Amino acid sequence: MSGRNGQVSRFYCILNILEASNYGLTADQIWERVKEAGHKASKRTIYRDIEALQQSGFPLSNPNDSVQEGAQKWKLERHAKITDNFILNSKELLALFLARGVLTPLKDTPFYSDLESIFKKIETRIDGKARKHLTELMEDFHFDPLPKWGLGLDSDTVETIRAATAEKQVLKVTYSSVNGRDKRERKLGPHFLYFAKGSIYLIAEDLEDKTVKLWSVARMSDAKFLEEVYKKPTVNPEEYFKSAFGVFIGGKSQTVRLEFAPVIAPFVKERGWHPTQKIISKGNGSILFEMEVSLTSEVVQWVLGFGPNCRVIEPKELKDKLIEHSRALISMYEQIRKVA
Numbered sequence: 001m002s003g004r005n006g007q008v009s010r011f012y013c014i015l016n017i018l019e020a021s022n023y024g025l026t027a028d029q030i031w032e033r034v035k036e037a038g039h040k041a042s043k044r045t046i047y048r049d050i051e052a053l054q055q056s057g058f059p060l061s062n063p064n065d066s067v068q069e070g071a072q073k074w075k076l077e078r079h080a081k082i083t084d085n086f087i088l089n090s091k092e093l094l095a096l097f098l099a100r101g102v103l104t105p106l107k108d109t110p111f112y113s114d115l116e117s118i119f120k121k122i123e124t125r126i127d128g129k130a131r132k133h134l135t136e137l138m139e140d141f142h143f144d145p146l147p148k149w150g151l152g153l154d155s156d157t158v159e160t161i162r163a164a165t166a167e168k169q170v171l172k173v174t175y176s177s178v179n180g181r182d183k184r185e186r187k188l189g190p191h192f193l194y195f196a197k198g199s200i201y202l203i204a205e206d207l208e209d210k211t212v213k214l215w216s217v218a219r220m221s222d223a224k225f226l227e228e229v230y231k232k233p234t235v236n237p238e239e240y241f242k243s244a245f246g247v248f249i250g251g252k253s254q255t256v257r258l259e260f261a262p263v264i265a266p267f268v269k270e271r272g273w274h275p276t277q278k279i280i281s282k283g284n285g286s287i288l289f290e291m292e293v294s295l296t297s298e299v300v301q302w303v304l305g306f307g308p309n310c311r312v313i314e315p316k317e318l319k320d321k322l323i324e325h326s327r328a329l330i331s332m333y334e335q336i337r338k339v340a
Helices: 003-019 027-036 043-055 090-106 112-124 128-139 155-167 265-269 297-304 316-339
Strands: 071-076 080-083 086-088 169-176 183-196 199-206 211-216 220-229 254-260 278-281 287-293 310-314
Touching: 003 027, 003 043, 003 071, 027 043, 027 071, 090 112, 155 169, 155 183, 155 199, 155 220, 183 211, 265 278, 265 287, 297 316, 310 316
Parallel strands: none
Antiparallel strands: 080 086, 169 183, 169 220, 183 199, 199 211, 254 287, 254 310, 278 287
16 A cells, blocks of 8 residues: 555554553654554655644644653643534544545435535534544545436425434325336335435335335425324344345345356455355366345346356256346347348
8 A cells, every 4th residue: 555545544553542541642652553553654654644644733742741762742632622522532533534535425315415514513623633634534535426416306305204204104195116117105104214226215005005115205396294193113124134135135045156257356356246155266266256145237237247257056047047138138239230
């Protein structure tokens, strides 16, 4: 790790080291512990890091009476005070501003202006030098451009749904079909809101067929919460989505076993795809991958995305779905080639 990323990593390390020390540490002691933590840095670099942290407003002090064998000790004050009722420690403050980039997919939703307002309020409470340095750090961190969440959401609709969910009131909405051609009034018993893959969903009971389902908030309009209390207990999110691979809920979960070729195995191994996943490495560089999920279209599309580098071992149903999709794809492109 080098450059600004390396500096941020050392900053975290130094803050961790000082936070664990009740009486402070000399710069030499900090340097030794930073090296023990696996960071390659000269003593001069550590001195510069300490100076940068202090100039940036982090509560580091080296009182004149804090001397041991001729060396001053550096001590970290435990908290950075924003207001009397909002106190963050130094690591929390740094992490908060670095994580700001993760929130950019919310830019076109009703929430973004409120989030920006929160950061602006915090910024007004931070020293100017600290604010400048935090801004510089943020500019050197870039995040994967994830899908933007909730494009076209109406803020009043979202707020009505949120309020009905919080107050456990029955919700009435006009709900559009996937193609947008059909609209129908629905009465829902709200459980919780769910953010995933660029969209916002409401998990709610359809009071017509008494089934808890996933509803797209983007397809809702004319939302009103009724003077009717929804009394059923909220489903557990982890339990509800335990067999899902993504957003959609399918039938009964099944054991899915896959073999990934050596060329793609490192990519698969370094990511968490599902809470139930198990990975076994083979001597030739390939891996065996196993998880317990329902066979929704999301699973099929995910496996198809790896092409010939992923082989389905089981279940047979998944193999059949892949064959069906592959044949349809081949047929489509053969037709295109004939007329091209």
